[in-house]
Amino acid sequence: MRALGGLWDTTRGMTVLRDAGYTPNEKHVRRTYRRLAEAGLLTKVQDRPVQYRVESGAV
Template sequence: MAKVQKAENTQRESLEKSVRALGGTWDPSRGMQTLRDAGYHPSEKYIREVYRRLADSGLLEKVDEHRAIYFVIEK
């Protein structure tokens, strides 16, 4: 269980680092490709969850109320 949780935290940290470094607009496909390039196999549902957490922390802002599209507002 701890190994799974550690892998999840590493994925989330990797995605957050990329979001901060690259900025701009993020949708689920961009997040999935970013994590795939880093060697992970995320689901779209997982990416949406991470985006919601990053929005709650003030890093992202949702720009489309009907779709999971976010913009980086903090560097």
């Protein structure tokens, strides 16, 4: 995510995972974003539709 940068929403997360050979569902992507935000790696920037951005100091 850090290498790609920009804003991340459910659609983008699903697309990236599909391109990598996975078959994600929306619920999984949203849950993963919430966990990454709780860990301080993402910041929620919009509620509806939900969008996150990668924290600049994230590894």
